[in-house]
Amino acid sequence: MILVSYIALGAIVLLIAIFIYNLILYPQIRLNLMKQKHGDKIKTFFHIGEGIFKEYYTNLTQKKDSVAFIRGIHQKNIKALAYNLGTRICLNFVDPELVKQVHQNPEAFRKNDASLAITFLFGNSILFAKGKSWQRQRQFLGKSFHFEEIKNYLPLIKEICDKVFERVSEKLTQNDQLEINAVKICEQVTSEVVFRAFFGSTTQNLVITRQDGSQIPIADELIQAIMNSFQLLKKDKIALFKYLIFGRNSTKFLRTQGEQSILNRLIAIKESCLQVVQQRKNQLQNDPTQAKKNFLDQYLYDMITNKQSEVNNEEIIDNFLGLFFAGTDTTGNMTGVALYYLSRYPDIQKQAREEVIQILSQNSNKRNHSELFSQLTFENLQNMNLINSILKESLRLIPPAIEVFPRVAIHNMKIGEFQIKKGDLVSTYFIYNQSNPELYQDPEIFNPQRWMNVKDSQNNFNFTPFSLGPRNCIGQHLAMIEGKCMLACILLNFDILPNYQQEVVKELRVIYGFQKDNLIYFKQRKQNN
Numbered sequence: 001m002i003l004v005s006y007i008a009l010g011a012i013v014l015l016i017a018i019f020i021y022n023l024i025l026y027p028q029i030r031l032n033l034m035k036q037k038h039g040d041k042i043k044t045f046f047h048i049g050e051g052i053f054k055e056y057y058t059n060l061t062q063k064k065d066s067v068a069f070i071r072g073i074h075q076k077n078i079k080a081l082a083y084n085l086g087t088r089i090c091l092n093f094v095d096p097e098l099v100k101q102v103h104q105n106p107e108a109f110r111k112n113d114a115s116l117a118i119t120f121l122f123g124n125s126i127l128f129a130k131g132k133s134w135q136r137q138r139q140f141l142g143k144s145f146h147f148e149e150i151k152n153y154l155p156l157i158k159e160i161c162d163k164v165f166e167r168v169s170e171k172l173t174q175n176d177q178l179e180i181n182a183v184k185i186c187e188q189v190t191s192e193v194v195f196r197a198f199f200g201s202t203t204q205n206l207v208i209t210r211q212d213g214s215q216i217p218i219a220d221e222l223i224q225a226i227m228n229s230f231q232l233l234k235k236d237k238i239a240l241f242k243y244l245i246f247g248r249n250s251t252k253f254l255r256t257q258g259e260q261s262i263l264n265r266l267i268a269i270k271e272s273c274l275q276v277v278q279q280r281k282n283q284l285q286n287d288p289t290q291a292k293k294n295f296l297d298q299y300l301y302d303m304i305t306n307k308q309s310e311v312n313n314e315e316i317i318d319n320f321l322g323l324f325f326a327g328t329d330t331t332g333n334m335t336g337v338a339l340y341y342l343s344r345y346p347d348i349q350k351q352a353r354e355e356v357i358q359i360l361s362q363n364s365n366k367r368n369h370s371e372l373f374s375q376l377t378f379e380n381l382q383n384m385n386l387i388n389s390i391l392k393e394s395l396r397l398i399p400p401a402i403e404v405f406p407r408v409a410i411h412n413m414k415i416g417e418f419q420i421k422k423g424d425l426v427s428t429y430f431i432y433n434q435s436n437p438e439l440y441q442d443p444e445i446f447n448p449q450r451w452m453n454v455k456d457s458q459n460n461f462n463f464t465p466f467s468l469g470p471r472n473c474i475g476q477h478l479a480m481i482e483g484k485c486m487l488a489c490i491l492l493n494f495d496i497l498p499n500y501q502q503e504v505v506k507e508l509r510v511i512y513g514f515q516k517d518n519l520i521y522f523k524q525r526k527q528n529n
């Protein structure tokens, strides 16, 4: 009996020792060795378990910007930042040549499992697919995201802009001191664009019924569930511990109450989507020629008419949720950030409005702003050089994605002179180069002029808000069209004024942006000036 107790005790001590080794000693030793070997070419960070997240958190509380330390870290020689994340080591490259190497070799990595919601909702979408499955999905979706196809969404985007900003005008007639949530307002446009591009007019109001009986639009529930699943990892230590060790399989056993509650909500989201997909499939099965241009119909058409089709219901739903996640918050933030800067730089705002009016006035001699906007064409958007530069400068200063999703190395390899071990995490920090004073003079200043004579195709590895290489952002053209359209519509209808009452805090959550975005006011403009 005593022997059994000793063995049990020995086993527990051994497990604790292994845990401490993996969590503390192993990452610390590796980081120290890297520092010794690479000297000032690498900057290392170690905080037990939390790694770089501790830096984000400290910078947020002390400097009101989660990534302030990256903005201030630049030195000539730095090629990578290295840190621990749980029991793993992450190398985050900043040297443009090494950034290029990482992104030109996507097959050497798989994307790391993100939170419960992300994995459950779109773990099978293009965002997380790998190898042949990713190639097939990218080819399929690539057709619809082709520049020439994306042009066709302009009337839809204009219609949604009109609707959303008309609602703002109505609210302003009741309260002209209305604080405007710059990002949230833009997200009303971007979420509806993705929704309608995917489902067409198949479904108007996809709503989820919650356990308490209340109803919530799927778009809102999706965003909230993803946020809550990240918050769960902060609050629920058991969930965090399981996640750090078992990744996407962590919720399959010993489920905590928090995990179960989020899982129930995620299941409800997927079931609602499935109903829509099934209904439409039944309709198209009778007559596939009725398929429209939207994503759902294109998927179903392939499923019904192509005997070799590998598309299934799960892939369709995961891709709707994946595109919604990838395209809504990101594009909303880019445009919301631009509005914030325009409120703080009235001269640039004035020039931007003049550009819009001057270009749209060429279409007709109409001076009424809503008529001008109704005639906006794709060519007009392409000629809006200042508006384009304002969006690029906003993406440079506050990029919605400061890096790519961390990748897991699937075998040992070298990136430049840096040795990567199988299982290490690898990423690339866009924010480092985009705030580097050697590349951008006065990098903290909002100066769209710096882009005015730079062709979009000239952007190199120092400006990569949409990532780069074969797995770059498939939706970047759509995002820019939406952003330009929203800015044109807003500049025609409103003066954008700053709200100095609200402190500006830049926080890294699922994406990077303002903690509170009630940073501007709109003042209705007269129709003819």
Ligand code: HEM
Pocket: 126, 127, 128, 138, 194, 322, 323, 324, 326, 327, 328, 330, 331, 334, 399, 400, 401, 403, 404, 405, 406, 465, 466, 467, 470, 471, 472, 473, 474, 475, 476, 478, 479
């Ligand atoms: C300003 C807006 C946007 C920004 C800053 C942005 C940024 C990014 C970045 C950095 C990646 C690479 C992620 C990684 O490899 O880990 C990415 C990928 C992706 N984005 Fe975007 N994105 C934006 C808008 C959109 C839109 C509007 C859509 C579609 C509706 C979209 C769909 C996607 C998809 C599907 C991928 C995965 C591509 C693949 O793995 O092949 N994005 N985006």
